[in-house]
Amino acid sequence: MAASIFTAVPRAPPVAVFKLTADFREDGDARKVNLGVGAYRTDEGQPWVLPVVKKVEQMIANDNSLNHEYLPILGLPEFRANASRIALGDNSPAIKENRFGSVQSLGGTGALRIGAEFLRRRWYNGNNNTATPVYISAPSWENHNSVFMDAGFKDIRTYHYWDAAKRGLDLQGLLDDMEKAPEFSIFILHACAHNPTGTDPTPDQWKQIAAVMKRRFLFPFFDSAYQGFASGSLDKDAWAVQYFVSEGFELFCAQSFSKNFGLYNERVGNLTVVGKDADNVQRVLSQMEKIVRTTWSNPPSQGARIVATTLSSPQLFAEWKDNVKTMADRVLLMRSELRSRLESLGTPGTWNHITEQIGMFSFTGLNPKQVEYMIKEKHIYLMASGRINMCGLTTKNLDYVAKSIHEAVTKIS
Amino acid sequence: MAASIFTAVPRAPPVAVFKLTADFREDGDARKVNLGVGAYRTDEGQPWVLPVVKKVEQMIANDNSLNHEYLPILGLPEFRANASRIALGDNSPAIKENRIGSVQSLGGTGALRIGAEFLRRWYNGNNNTATPVYISSPSWENHNSVFVDAGFKDIRTYHYWDAAKRGLDLQGLLDDMEKAPEFSIFILHACAHNPTGTDPTPDQWKQIAAVMKRRFLFPFFDSAYQGFASGSLDKDAWAVRYFVSEGFELFCAQSFSKNFGLYNERVGNLTVVGKDTDNVQRVLSQMEKIARTAWSNPPSQGARIVATTLSSPQLFAEWYDNVKTMADRVLLMRSELRSRLESLGTPGTWNHITEQIGMFSFTGLNPKQVEYMIKEKHIYLMASGRINMCGLTTKNLDYVAKSIHEAVTKIQ
Numbered sequence: 001m002a003a004s005i006f007t008a009v010p011r012a013p014p015v016a017v018f019k020l021t022a023d024f025r026e027d028g029d030a031r032k033v034n035l036g037v038g039a040y041r042t043d044e045g046q047p048w049v050l051p052v053v054k055k056v057e058q059m060i061a062n063d064n065s066l067n068h069e070y071l072p073i074l075g076l077p078e079f080r081a082n083a084s085r086i087a088l089g090d091n092s093p094a095i096k097e098n099r100f101g102s103v104q105s106l107g108g109t110g111a112l113r114i115g116a117e118f119l120r121r122r123w124y125n126g127n128n129n130t131a132t133p134v135y136i137s138a139p140s141w142e143n144h145n146s147v148f149m150d151a152g153f154k155d156i157r158t159y160h161y162w163d164a165a166k167r168g169l170d171l172q173g174l175l176d177d178m179e180k181a182p183e184f185s186i187f188i189l190h191a192c193a194h195n196p197t198g199t200d201p202t203p204d205q206w207k208q209i210a211a212v213m214k215r216r217f218l219f220p221f222f223d224s225a226y227q228g229f230a231s232g233s234l235d236k237d238a239w240a241v242q243y244f245v246s247e248g249f250e251l252f253c254a255q256s257f258s259k260n261f262g263l264y265n266e267r268v269g270n271l272t273v274v275g276k277d278a279d280n281v282q283r284v285l286s287q288m289e290k291i292v293r294t295t296w297s298n299p300p301s302q303g304a305r306i307v308a309t310t311l312s313s314p315q316l317f318a319e320w321k322d323n324v325k326t327m328a329d330r331v332l333l334m335r336s337e338l339r340s341r342l343e344s345l346g347t348p349g350t351w352n353h354i355t356e357q358i359g360m361f362s363f364t365g366l367n368p369k370q371v372e373y374m375i376k377e378k379h380i381y382l383m384a385s386g387r388i389n390m391c392g393l394t395t396k397n398l399d400y401v402a403k404s405i406h407e408a409v410t411k412i413s
Numbered sequence: 414m415a416a417s418i419f420t421a422v423p424r425a426p427p428v429a430v431f432k433l434t435a436d437f438r439e440d441g442d443a444r445k446v447n448l449g450v451g452a453y454r455t456d457e458g459q460p461w462v463l464p465v466v467k468k469v470e471q472m473i474a475n476d477n478s479l480n481h482e483y484l485p486i487l488g489l490p491e492f493r494a495n496a497s498r499i500a501l502g503d504n505s506p507a508i509k510e511n512r513i514g515s516v517q518s519l520g521g522t523g524a525l526r527i528g529a530e531f532l533r534r535w536y537n538g539n540n541n542t543a544t545p546v547y548i549s550s551p552s553w554e555n556h557n558s559v560f561v562d563a564g565f566k567d568i569r570t571y572h573y574w575d576a577a578k579r580g581l582d583l584q585g586l587l588d589d590m591e592k593a594p595e596f597s598i599f600i601l602h603a604c605a606h607n608p609t610g611t612d613p614t615p616d617q618w619k620q621i622a623a624v625m626k627r628r629f630l631f632p633f634f635d636s637a638y639q640g641f642a643s644g645s646l647d648k649d650a651w652a653v654r655y656f657v658s659e660g661f662e663l664f665c666a667q668s669f670s671k672n673f674g675l676y677n678e679r680v681g682n683l684t685v686v687g688k689d690t691d692n693v694q695r696v697l698s699q700m701e702k703i704a705r706t707a708w709s710n711p712p713s714q715g716a717r718i719v720a721t722t723l724s725s726p727q728l729f730a731e732w733y734d735n736v737k738t739m740a741d742r743v744l745l746m747r748s749e750l751r752s753r754l755e756s757l758g759t760p761g762t763w764n765h766i767t768e769q770i771g772m773f774s775f776t777g778l779n780p781k782q783v784e785y786m787i788k789e790k791h792i793y794l795m796a797s798g799r800i801n802m803c804g805l806t807t808k809n810l811d812y813v814a815k816s817i818h819e820a821v822t823k824i825q
Contacts, residue, residue, distance in 0.1 A: 004688035005596075005631070005662050009535045012698040015486065015705060039482060047480040061474035067460040069452060070676045073428065106519065106708035113707060123422045143705060150706040184418075219418070250418050264483045265713040276417035286425040293428060293555060294562040295526055295707060296519035301677040302714035 016142065017383065024381045031400055032379040035392040038195070038360050039264055040229075040327050043394045048327070050262045052319040056306045066305075071298045073289045075104020075270075079304035082311035083270035086234060087224060087253050089242050094274045101281040103271040103288050104299045108225045108256030109143060111271035114291055115221060115252040116151035122287045124219070125184040130154045133185040135177065137161035139385060141195045144188055144223070159187065162197045167353045167365055169199050171208070178212040184219065191224035191253065192237040193359020196387035200358055206240045210247050220244050225256040228321070230359040232328035250275050257307050259360065260324050266303025327391075331360065334393040341402035347409055362388050370408040378404040429554070430795065437793045445791040446813060448804040451607070451772050452676055453641075453739050456806045461739070463674045465731040469718045479717075484710045486701045488517020488682075492716035495723035496682035500636060500650055500665050507657050507686045514685040514693040516700050517711045521637045521668030522555060524683035528633060528664040529563035530703045531696065536631070537596045542566045545597040547589065549573035551797060553607045556600055556635070571599065574609045579765045579777055581611050583620070590624040596631065603636035603665065604649040605771020608799035612770055618652045622659050632656050637668040640733070642771040644740035662687050669719050671772065672736050678715025739803075743772065746805040753814035759821055774800050782820040790816040 014022075020036040042048050060066065074080065080102035085095065094100040105111035116134075118124065125132045134148045138158035148156055159181075160173025178187070189209075194200055201209060213220060222244075227237045235242075241253050257268040271288070275281040292298070310316045339354040354362050366374065366386040374380045380401060382388045393401060427435075433449040455461050473479065487493065493515035498508065507513045518524035529546075537544045542564050548556045550570035560568050571593075572585025590599070601621075606612055613621060625632060634656075639649045653665050669680040683700070687693040704710070722728045744767075751766040766774050778786065778798040786792045792813060794800045805813060 002688075004692040005536065005629075006687055006692040006696050008539075009692070009695045009699060011695045012702050014698075015701070018486070037483075047482050049480050053481070057474050061470050067462050068466070068675050068677045069460050070450075070670075073431070106712070107710075109706070109709035124418065127421075143709070146702075147706045150703075217418075258483075263481050265481045265710065267708060267710070267712040275419055276415075280417040280419040280422070283422045283424045284419050286427075287422060289428070290425050290558075291562075293522075294559045295523070296679060297522035297555070298677070298679070300519070300679040300712040300715065303712065 020381050020383065023375075027379055029379040033381065033392055033397050033401060035380060035382040035388040035401075038259070038389050039391065040259065040262060040360075041391045041394070043330065045392075045394050045397075048262055050320070050323040052310055052316055052323050053262060053306055055319075056309050056316065059309065060302075060305055068301070071104070071301055071304075073292050073298050074102070074285060075299045076301065076304045076308055078308040078312060080104050080270060082308055083255055083257070084272040086311060087227065087238055087241055087255055087270075087272050088245060088274070089235065089238060092242065092245060094245050098278045099275050099281055101273040101275070101285040103273070103285065103292065104304055105254070105269040105271050106267040106296060106299065107258055107269040108223060108254050109147065109269070110267065110296070111254035111256070111269040112144070112147045112223065113151060113295070114288055115254060115271050116148050116153070117291045118284065118288055119186060119219070119221075120152040121291070133157055133182055135159045135181060135185055135187045137188065137190065137194070139196055140188065140190075141223075161194075162199065162363065164365070167350070167363070169201060169205065171201070171205055175208060175212055178209070178216060178218060181216065181218060183217040186219045186221055187213065189220055189222050189240070191222045191227065191241050193226035193230035193361070195225070195359070196361050196383065196385055197363040198357030198359050198361045199363070201240070203239060203243070206243055210244055210249070214247060214249065220249055220251040222251065222253040224253055226259055226359050227255070228260045228324040229328055232325045234321070245274055257303070261307055261310075261320070263303045263306065266306070267300060268303035268307055331390045334390045334398070335362070337395075337398050338390075338393060338402060341398060342405060345402060345406045347402075347406040349409060360389055360391055362390055364388055364405065366405070366408060370412045373408045373412050374404055378407070380404050433793050433795065440791055440793075442791040444812060446793065446804055446809050448792060448794040448800040448813075451671070451801050452803065453671065453674060453772075454803045454806070456742065458804075458806050461674055463732070463735040465722055465728055465735050466674060466718055468731075469721050469728065472721065473714075473717055481713070484517070484713055484716075486704050486710050487515070487697060488711045489713065489716045489720055491724060492720040493517050493682060495720055496667055496669070497684040499646060499723060500639065500653055500667055500682075500684050501657060501686070502647065502650060502654050505654065505657060511690050512687050512693055514687070514697040516683040516685070516697065516704065517716055518666070518681040518683050519679040519708060519711060520670055520681040521635060521666050522559065522681070523679065523708070524666035524668070524681040525556070525559045525635065526563060526707070527700055527703055528666060528683050529560050529565070531700050532598060532631070532633075533564045534703075535696075535699055536598075545569055545594055547571045547593060547597055547599045549600065549602065549606070551608055552600065552602075553635075573606075574611065574775065576777070579762070579775070581613060581617065583613070583617055587620060587624055590621070590628060590630060593628065593630060595629045598631045598633055599625065601632055601634050601652070603634045603639065603653050605638035605642035605773070607637070607771070608773050608795065608797055609775040610769030610771050610773045611775070613652070615651060615655070618655055622656055622661070626659060626661065632661055632663040634663065634665040636665055638671055638771050639667070640672045640736040641740055644737045646733070657686055669715070673719055673722075673732070675715045675718065678718070679712060680715035680719055743802045746802045746810070747774070749807075749810050750802075750805060750814060753810060754817060757814060757818045759818040761821060772801055772803055774802055776800055776817065778817070778820060782824045785820045785824050786816055790819070792816050
């Protein structure tokens with residue numbers, strides 16, 4: 001029998017965060033804790049379908065006026081308009097001046113990919129210019145690099161971000177990288193709740209960043225996956241994006257509604273495009289249509305409809321904000337409780353970063369050996385980078401996790 | 414104020430079939446008929462949510478054991494297994510021998526794209542953008558675009574539609590295959606060829622398979638109408654299963670848009686058939702990487718509806734019945750249109766209307782005649798002469814038949 005035509009295909013390594021969860025599932029130890037993958041968990045350690053989502057799903061299932069006809073290529077109009085409005089703010093000059101556009105996308109990943117493909121293919125900094133440098137924070141979500149690579153960019157670089165020594169933002173390093181970056185370089189900026197460090201620039205620091213970017217014609221490509229989830233306030237979490245818009249930037253913002261709506265598996269995302277005027281934005285969108293057409297043709301309806309229905313009803317919108325605050329508050333509580341336990345235990349080092357960081361993740365500062373100890377000896381699963389998902393903490397496991405971190409830090413160097 | 418960084422971005426032309434529907438919507442004429450975009454319509458000219466789908470959607474909304482946690486990158490396991498089983502058949506040697514894989518995808522488009530990206534990266538060498546890709550002439554216009562965007566540089570056509578005899582140009586097709594470089598990729602329509610509605614007969618498929626096997630050509634099936642074309646799932650999957658039984662390694666991009674009426678939930682599946690489990694697993698591991706940067710993991714709702722339906726004997730039977738309802742209406746419209754044209758004595762032969770299969774018919778109208786139909790008669794069809802049979806109803810059959818008659822007799 002002839003050999004397979006696939007004989008030479010190598011096995012690809014699994015995506016790290018899913019491998020971690022798979023290992024967690026197979027672990028039979030009763031004390032096990034999963035601090036890996038980024039999804040919200042209740043204090044019982046369970047996934048949470050937002051009450052407002054459950055309500056709207058029922059409404060949709062009972063609405064006989066709805067059907068399953070193809071959405072437009074760019075997506076459900078009510079979803080697109082509302083999603084961008086959430087990111088830009090009701091009073092956005094970009095909205096008033098009708099110089100924004102939206103592409104309903106497959107989660108934040110899909111939005112990043114459409115934006116990346118456009119920037120590479122379609123007349124940004126030339127035509128099909130695969131050489132435009134793309135800067136990604138060190139560290140960042142690992143898929144950022146992969147998305148831009150698969151979109152065809154050949155020159156992907158990192159910009160200084162995390163200062164491990166002081167456990168905070170390396171602003172000077174960041175600004176230096178921006179000063180040295182070639183003009184028109186693309187910078188991937190985390191709108192809030194930086195993944196994985198949980199460390200965001202302050203408003204003053206954002207102003208400094210924006211000033212350099214404006215002077216050097218650098219392109220801001222925001223990734224906004226945690227709006228509302230990070231602080232509990234939609235406006236606060238969108239401050240950076242809205243500031244850049246008010247400073248006259250043309251920019252992209254890839255939005256995900258996976259976390260703030262808990263709609264992870266319905267792939268609800270939106271790429272917001274802000275341009276100088278309507279004509280430019282329309283031409284950009286027409287090219288993005290072509291990119292969408294060969295990737296998923298037109299986007300899935302269910303999740304977008306849930307979000308659109310919620311955002312366009314004052315009543316449901318209020319319920320949603322309340323649900324979001326529930327999640328944000330529980331995370332804040334876990335941060336505060338973990339920090340106080342570590343400080344009570346006298347765990348070597350400083351632990352204020354746990355409450356100063358924001359969003360789902362905390363960069364604990366644990367090194368790979370200490371992480372290995374946590375996983376193998378304590379059955380507590382976290383990323384090799386030391387990143388933990390605060391949502392994995394519960395009132396029941398806080399003590400165990402704190403004690404285990406204490407052991408890891410004191411026993412392993 | 415500085416110029417926009419997007420100043421040089423040209424406006425892209427709209428996708429033809431959506432432009433057609435947009436024009437149709439704006440048309441105020443009461444007689445208007447939309448024979449353009451490929452979606453099923455009832456005899457009242459309305460979209461149809463399948464009763465079994467409505468039922469399962471209710472079940473899902475009321476199922477408190479379900480949540481919205483991320484699906485695995487390759488998709489919902491129950492969906493993947495059932496979807497591939499539908500294509501390959503319950504008794505497939507490939508399934509028995511555990512040498513199949515499935516990737517839940519965003520409709521047929523997403524399945525084609527994942528398969529195309531994989532082949533460009535890992536097939537016939539490493540990142541070999543020069544592997545020729547053959548697409549039927551004519552074909553669905555997005556086939557070309559998908560393979561271009563996946564990075565292939567050498568996309569060719571293979572003879573398919575014989576306009577003179579209004580049928581399959583088998584000899585031209587086989588000649589193209591004989592001349593194609595070894596390992597070339599061929600996009601084959603599993604059934605209900607879009608846009609011609611003309612499929613090879615089983616004997617013709619056997620001839621095609623023989624050449625492809627001898628010349629090491631790769632079969633990439635596009636299966637968007639299984640069940641919808643003839644009313645029988647098995648009949649519509651005959652070609653794919655024949656190739657599997659002949660020992661081919663192949664891809665099959667499946668869409669559940671039409672046969673489940675779930676167009677906007679983007680339910681698709683890429684079925685991979687290989688020589689053995691190990692090869693298939695390695696292929697899937699690479700496809701995971703491709704899916705991860707395109708959509709990360711696929712949407713749940715549509716896949717769950719399909720999985721629930723396919724894995725319940727009761728719901729499966731209801732679904733089969735719903736599919737037959739759609740297929741039968743299309744067959745009726747074919748038969749009624751043909752008989753009207755023959756009664757009117759419209760010049761030409763019209764048996765192709767009932768001999769063609771699936772949603773579409775290649776009427777044979779030329780671009781000028783098509784323009785007449787749109788502008789004078791407010792009947793919207795593709796410039797190629799392709800009509801969607803689902804756009805016909807008992808109410809508009811007479812008007813459409815008379816209009817075709819006028820177009821053919823008045824315009825050359």
